[in-house]
Amino acid sequence: MSALPPETRAWLEQSGFTVRDEALWAEALTHGSTGETKDYQRLEFLGDRVLGLSIAHWLYEISASAEGKLAQRLNALVSKRTCAGRAREIKAPDHVRMGKQAREDGAQDSENVLGDIMESLLGANFLEAGFEETQALIRELWQGVVGGSTGRQKHPKSALQEWAAGNQRRPPLYEVTGTSGPDHNRRFTVQVSVHNVGAVEATASGKREAETEAARLFMEKYG
Template sequence: MSAGALDPEARLWLEQTGFAVGDEALWHAALTHGSLGETKDYERLEFLGDRVLGLAVADWLYRQSEAPEGRLSQRLNALVSREMCATVARELGLAEHIRISKQASADGGRDSENILGDVMESLLGAQFIENGFALARDLVQELWRTALDSGAGQRKHPKSALQEWAAGNQRRPPQYEVTDRSGPDHAAQFTVKVSIFKVGEAEATAGSKSEAEREAARLFMEKYG
């Protein structure tokens, strides 16, 4: 197989998923993790795909809802989160097509929320480059259909809910602290403790600091709210 050529199974999966593949080198890069040390990997495409995803979801929310800006932003943040990107990637079976070193894979890279989310966004970036925004938007809205139709993000983000709960109960603002970080960079695990003075604390572990904070806030509200 020549340099930059797609694995036939990866190409078949991409096309069956709805991506329109032309320049194989572009899609090859979109599926390539930096651990392989190749000249081109997914990072630049992920930067672009993140913006494509945000605009595509914002477009859908604006057209489908009369909700005020605050509610739209709340749903947008949930729908474009790393957690949601990784969820969509897992549902599509993306993991087996990621080009990643043996060591990074052995360390859990294929199931890393960060890596899955990044590669999902890089593929959206490649779709935009090859086929323009209209087709990229339509594909996002198809791949995210379950999340869009389910009302994901309609509830307040746990950190916002906890902040409001503390203010409403005349308590000090919640304090977040990273108490542990383990694993290699591409599959790191963060443990975060959230506490409110004279109320209590809760702790959670996740693949990113922000997700650990979110889960800790949710657990705190479940315990004390």
């Protein structure tokens, strides 16, 4: 009996993945809300490392930038937001396996979930096809964002930190002011404030992402 629906196997192959062990790919697409014994988390752990090394190697080849600039671009290019964008681009949300309640709660389009799914698919491909083929696939899937502006601008938190120092202000203070949503689709609200200047709040699917967005909005308002 096939572990994957025929349309999911066809989608994976059309997207450039090497599918041999269907059970592995079913695991890569399985969210914890299904209650099954295996979900995508272990493969996501592996795929995250494969992606990081592949993008770092790529940036080293194409850029003569100093380490700090390379690290800035690397962090942006392997972020959950970028991974989720790649997952949406190849229409991964249509094939994620998850429980009815999680789907109704919007987890199918969650940035955290889709980012993890993208990494788990890369982890599965690494096991099936090896590093070189997976690296080539990453270069195909990430070509648009590596060639674009992602990560080229200074990170909003770094920009705010430097702005505060340059204006003789205390360092920015980040505080989680609220959380909402179920565990699998948690939303964080973070406030960033600079003493005697002001405060701004932002909400996102992760604490780090909310901090980044709050810093960006602060700089738009006060910078």
